[in-house]
Amino acid sequence: VKAVRGSVITRTLDRNALFFAQTPQGFSLTTIRAAYARLGRRAVSDDAEVIESMGGEVRIIEGSPLNFKITYPEDIILARALARSYG
Numbered sequence: 001v002k003a004v005r006g007s008v009i010t011r012t013l014d015r016n017a018l019f020f021a022q023t024p025q026g027f028s029l030t031t032i033r034a035a036y037a038r039l040g041r042r043a044v045s046d047d048a049e050v051i052e053s054m055g056g057e058v059r060i061i062e063g064s065p066l067n068f069k070i071t072y073p074e075d076i077i078l079a080r081a082l083a084r085s086y087g
Helices: 029-039 047-053 075-086
Strands: 001-005 006-012
Touching: 029 047
Parallel strands: none
Antiparallel strands: 001 006
């Protein structure tokens, strides 16, 4: 895994310190509402970052590589292939 600026690699990241985040992410309704209320207009990438921004602790659980976000047309092709393989 590499950190980049533009098209230039700036450093190699320690994979042992990284985790692939998946959705859905779960938080108590009271906690996530309060966090979003305090966030204001700042841009964030996901709910976990919202909790982090208010000093909250976000814990991880093991996920599945089959649980992936459908973002691009190619993702739909992969999802359909997986669905067919499960009958």
